[in-house]
Protein backbone atom coordinates (compact mmCIF):
# COMPACT_ATOMS: atom_id res chain seq x y z
CA UNK A 1 0.00 0.00 0.00
CA UNK A 2 2.62 2.48 1.15
CA UNK A 3 4.85 1.66 -1.77
CA UNK A 4 1.99 2.21 -4.21
CA UNK A 5 1.18 5.49 -2.52
CA UNK A 6 4.78 6.69 -2.70
CA UNK A 7 4.93 5.74 -6.37
CA UNK A 8 1.77 7.76 -6.96
CA UNK A 9 3.21 10.78 -5.14
CA UNK A 10 6.37 10.52 -7.20
CA UNK A 11 4.37 10.35 -10.40
CA UNK A 12 2.30 13.40 -9.37
CA UNK A 13 5.51 15.29 -8.60
CA UNK A 14 7.01 14.32 -11.96
CA UNK A 15 3.89 15.49 -13.79
CA UNK A 16 3.85 18.76 -11.91
CA UNK A 17 7.52 19.40 -12.72
CA UNK A 18 6.99 18.52 -16.38
CA UNK A 19 3.96 20.76 -16.62
CA UNK A 20 5.28 24.25 -15.92
CA UNK A 21 3.77 25.73 -19.06
CA UNK A 22 0.14 24.73 -18.41
CA UNK A 23 0.55 25.70 -14.74
CA UNK A 24 1.73 29.22 -15.63
CA UNK A 25 -0.62 31.94 -14.33
CA UNK A 26 0.81 35.39 -15.03
CA UNK A 27 0.79 38.17 -12.45
CA UNK A 28 -0.86 41.43 -13.50
CA UNK A 29 2.27 43.04 -14.93
CA UNK A 30 3.16 39.84 -16.75
CA UNK A 31 -0.34 39.75 -18.27
CA UNK A 32 0.06 43.32 -19.54
CA UNK A 33 3.46 42.50 -20.95
CA UNK A 34 2.16 39.47 -22.88
CA UNK A 35 -0.97 41.26 -24.14
CA UNK A 36 1.10 44.14 -25.54
CA UNK A 37 2.62 41.66 -27.99
CA UNK A 38 -0.63 41.49 -29.96
CA UNK A 39 -0.06 45.00 -31.30
CA UNK A 40 3.64 45.77 -30.75
CA UNK A 41 6.70 44.23 -32.36
CA UNK A 42 9.05 45.52 -29.67
CA UNK A 43 8.42 45.15 -25.96
CA UNK A 44 10.30 46.03 -22.76
CA UNK A 45 9.47 44.45 -19.39
CA UNK A 46 11.30 46.67 -16.92
CA UNK A 47 10.91 45.77 -13.23
CA UNK A 48 12.94 45.15 -10.09
CA UNK A 49 14.68 41.89 -9.26
CA UNK A 50 12.61 38.78 -8.64
CA UNK A 51 9.39 40.21 -10.07
CA UNK A 52 8.96 37.51 -12.69
CA UNK A 53 10.57 38.98 -15.81
CA UNK A 54 12.60 35.93 -16.78
CA UNK A 55 9.68 33.62 -16.03
CA UNK A 56 7.34 35.70 -18.20
CA UNK A 57 9.84 35.67 -21.07
CA UNK A 58 10.33 31.92 -20.69
CA UNK A 59 6.61 31.18 -20.63
CA UNK A 60 5.95 33.24 -23.75
CA UNK A 61 8.91 31.75 -25.62
CA UNK A 62 7.73 28.22 -24.72
CA UNK A 63 4.28 29.04 -26.16
CA UNK A 64 5.65 30.30 -29.47
CA UNK A 65 8.06 27.36 -29.72
CA UNK A 66 5.38 24.71 -29.08
CA UNK A 67 2.33 26.50 -30.51
CA UNK A 68 0.58 25.64 -27.23
CA UNK A 69 -1.19 28.88 -26.35
CA UNK A 70 -3.46 28.76 -23.28
CA UNK A 71 -7.16 29.74 -23.53
CA UNK A 72 -6.54 33.02 -21.73
CA UNK A 73 -3.76 34.10 -24.14
CA UNK A 74 -4.26 37.59 -25.57
CA UNK A 75 -0.75 38.17 -26.90
CA UNK A 76 1.17 37.54 -30.10
CA UNK A 77 0.41 34.27 -31.90
CA UNK A 78 2.55 32.63 -34.59
CA UNK A 79 0.64 30.19 -36.79
CA UNK A 80 3.73 28.18 -37.76
CA UNK A 81 6.91 26.74 -36.21
CA UNK A 82 9.34 29.47 -35.20
CA UNK A 83 13.03 30.19 -34.97
CA UNK A 84 13.74 32.07 -31.75
CA UNK A 85 16.81 33.28 -29.93
CA UNK A 86 17.21 33.82 -26.19
CA UNK A 87 20.17 35.81 -24.97
CA UNK A 88 21.89 37.18 -21.89
CA UNK A 89 25.02 39.19 -21.22
CA UNK A 90 27.41 36.22 -20.91
CA UNK A 91 27.29 32.51 -21.75
CA UNK A 92 26.89 31.73 -18.03
CA UNK A 93 24.14 34.32 -17.63
CA UNK A 94 22.19 32.93 -20.58
CA UNK A 95 22.58 29.40 -19.20
CA UNK A 96 21.48 30.33 -15.66
CA UNK A 97 18.50 32.47 -16.66
CA UNK A 98 16.74 31.85 -20.01
CA UNK A 99 18.09 28.30 -20.43
CA UNK A 100 17.27 27.32 -16.84
CA UNK A 101 13.74 28.71 -17.08
CA UNK A 102 13.07 27.20 -20.52
CA UNK A 103 14.77 23.81 -20.21
CA UNK A 104 15.51 23.08 -16.52
CA UNK A 105 18.62 22.93 -14.30
CA UNK A 106 21.61 23.23 -16.67
CA UNK A 107 23.84 20.89 -14.67
CA UNK A 108 21.27 18.05 -14.43
CA UNK A 109 20.51 16.72 -17.86
CA UNK A 110 18.00 14.19 -16.41
CA UNK A 111 15.90 17.20 -15.33
CA UNK A 112 15.74 18.82 -18.77
CA UNK A 113 12.07 19.09 -19.62
CA UNK A 114 11.13 20.49 -16.22
CA UNK A 115 11.37 24.10 -17.43
CA UNK A 116 8.76 25.99 -19.43
CA UNK A 117 9.27 23.82 -22.54
CA UNK A 118 7.47 20.57 -21.63
CA UNK A 119 9.57 17.39 -21.79
CA UNK A 120 7.36 15.85 -24.48
CA UNK A 121 8.02 18.85 -26.74
CA UNK A 122 11.82 18.63 -26.61
CA UNK A 123 12.88 16.80 -29.77
CA UNK A 124 16.60 17.36 -29.29
CA UNK A 125 19.32 19.46 -27.69
CA UNK A 126 22.65 20.63 -29.06
CA UNK A 127 25.40 21.37 -26.54
CA UNK A 128 27.30 24.63 -26.75
CA UNK A 129 31.05 24.91 -26.75
CA UNK A 130 31.27 27.60 -24.08
CA UNK A 131 30.18 27.45 -20.44
CA UNK A 132 29.69 23.94 -18.95
CA UNK A 133 26.09 22.78 -19.31
CA UNK A 134 25.29 25.62 -21.68
CA UNK A 135 23.18 24.66 -24.69
CA UNK A 136 23.67 25.96 -28.19
CA UNK A 137 20.11 25.13 -29.24
CA UNK A 138 16.94 23.14 -28.60
CA UNK A 139 14.69 21.56 -31.25
CA UNK A 140 11.06 21.82 -30.13
CA UNK A 141 7.99 19.95 -31.40
CA UNK A 142 5.41 22.43 -32.65
CA UNK A 143 1.65 21.98 -33.12
CA UNK A 144 0.20 18.70 -34.23
CA UNK A 145 -3.07 19.19 -32.37
CA UNK A 146 -6.34 18.86 -34.32
CA UNK A 147 -5.84 19.35 -38.06
CA UNK A 148 -2.67 21.42 -37.67
CA UNK A 149 0.37 19.88 -39.34
CA UNK A 150 3.10 19.15 -36.78
CA UNK A 151 6.47 20.84 -37.23
CA UNK A 152 9.69 21.76 -35.46
CA UNK A 153 10.77 25.04 -33.94
CA UNK A 154 14.37 25.88 -33.13
CA UNK A 155 15.55 27.88 -30.13
CA UNK A 156 19.16 29.08 -30.03
CA UNK A 157 21.00 30.65 -27.12
CA UNK A 158 23.25 33.66 -27.67
CA UNK A 159 25.17 36.16 -25.56
CA UNK A 160 26.05 39.83 -25.97
CA UNK A 161 29.71 39.33 -24.99
CA UNK A 162 30.38 37.54 -28.28
CA UNK A 163 29.82 40.80 -30.10
CA UNK A 164 27.68 41.95 -32.97
CA UNK A 165 29.28 39.73 -35.65
CA UNK A 166 27.81 36.61 -34.00
CA UNK A 167 24.41 38.27 -34.24
CA UNK A 168 24.36 38.54 -37.99
CA UNK A 169 22.84 35.93 -40.26
CA UNK A 170 19.61 34.04 -40.08
CA UNK A 171 16.02 35.24 -40.23
CA UNK A 172 14.16 34.88 -36.93
CA UNK A 173 10.64 35.16 -35.53
CA UNK A 174 11.75 36.50 -32.18
CA UNK A 175 14.68 37.54 -30.03
CA UNK A 176 14.53 37.61 -26.23
CA UNK A 177 17.06 39.86 -24.52
CA UNK A 178 17.22 38.85 -20.83
CA UNK A 179 19.00 41.87 -19.37
CA UNK A 180 19.76 44.91 -21.38
CA UNK A 181 21.76 44.54 -24.60
CA UNK A 182 24.12 47.12 -26.14
CA UNK A 183 22.28 49.11 -28.80
CA UNK A 184 24.20 47.61 -31.74
CA UNK A 185 23.27 44.07 -30.61
CA UNK A 186 19.66 45.08 -30.06
CA UNK A 187 19.46 46.59 -33.55
CA UNK A 188 21.01 43.51 -35.10
CA UNK A 189 18.51 41.25 -33.30
CA UNK A 190 15.59 43.42 -34.32
CA UNK A 191 16.75 43.40 -37.96
CA UNK A 192 16.77 39.57 -37.88
CA UNK A 193 13.01 39.65 -37.20
CA UNK A 194 11.96 42.16 -39.87
CA UNK A 195 11.22 39.68 -42.67
CA UNK A 196 8.84 37.64 -40.49
CA UNK A 197 7.11 40.61 -38.83
CA UNK A 198 8.63 39.04 -35.74
CA UNK A 199 9.06 40.31 -32.20
CA UNK A 200 11.72 41.35 -29.72
CA UNK A 201 11.32 41.26 -25.95
CA UNK A 202 13.66 42.84 -23.43
CA UNK A 203 13.35 41.73 -19.79
CA UNK A 204 15.46 43.96 -17.66
CA UNK A 205 16.20 45.33 -14.18
CA UNK A 206 17.20 49.01 -14.27
CA UNK A 207 20.46 48.81 -12.32
CA UNK A 208 22.63 51.00 -14.48
CA UNK A 209 20.17 53.77 -15.14
CA UNK A 210 18.58 54.55 -18.46
CA UNK A 211 20.50 53.57 -21.54
CA UNK A 212 19.86 54.05 -25.23
CA UNK A 213 17.93 50.79 -25.64
CA UNK A 214 15.57 51.56 -22.75
CA UNK A 215 15.05 55.12 -23.99
CA UNK A 216 13.66 53.72 -27.26
CA UNK A 217 10.63 52.55 -25.27
CA UNK A 218 9.97 55.65 -23.20
CA UNK A 219 7.99 58.73 -24.21
CA UNK A 220 9.43 62.20 -23.65
CA UNK A 221 6.96 62.65 -20.77
CA UNK A 222 8.07 59.43 -19.14
CA UNK A 223 11.70 60.51 -19.35
CA UNK A 224 10.71 63.87 -17.80
CA UNK A 225 9.07 62.08 -14.89
CA UNK A 226 12.08 59.89 -14.09
CA UNK A 227 13.73 61.02 -10.89
CA UNK A 228 10.82 63.25 -9.91
CA UNK A 229 8.67 62.30 -6.92
Ligand SMILES: Nc1ncnc2c1ncn2[C@@H]1O[C@H](COP(=O)(O)OP(=O)(O)O)[C@@H](O)[C@H]1O
Pocket residue numbers: 024025026027030047048049050051052053054055056
Ligand atom coordinates in the same frame (compact mmCIF):
# COMPACT_ATOMS: atom_id res chain seq x y z
N1 LIG B 1 3.37 34.05 -12.58
C1 LIG B 1 4.13 33.44 -11.64
N2 LIG B 1 3.60 32.45 -10.88
C2 LIG B 1 4.36 31.84 -9.93
N3 LIG B 1 5.66 32.13 -9.66
C3 LIG B 1 6.24 33.10 -10.38
C4 LIG B 1 5.51 33.81 -11.41
N4 LIG B 1 6.35 34.72 -11.97
C5 LIG B 1 7.53 34.58 -11.33
N5 LIG B 1 7.47 33.62 -10.38
C6 LIG B 1 8.58 33.19 -9.49
O1 LIG B 1 9.18 34.34 -8.90
C7 LIG B 1 10.60 34.19 -8.82
C8 LIG B 1 11.29 35.33 -9.57
O2 LIG B 1 10.99 35.22 -10.95
P1 LIG B 1 12.04 35.59 -12.09
O3 LIG B 1 11.34 35.46 -13.38
O4 LIG B 1 13.30 34.83 -11.90
O5 LIG B 1 12.29 37.13 -11.71
P2 LIG B 1 13.20 38.25 -12.39
O6 LIG B 1 13.69 37.72 -13.69
O7 LIG B 1 12.27 39.42 -12.53
O8 LIG B 1 14.28 38.53 -11.40
C9 LIG B 1 10.91 32.84 -9.42
O9 LIG B 1 11.04 31.89 -8.37
C10 LIG B 1 9.72 32.55 -10.28
O10 LIG B 1 9.51 31.17 -10.45
Ligand SMILES: [Mg+2]
Pocket residue numbers: 053054055097
Ligand atom coordinates in the same frame (compact mmCIF):
# COMPACT_ATOMS: atom_id res chain seq x y z
MG1 LIG C 1 15.73 37.49 -14.34
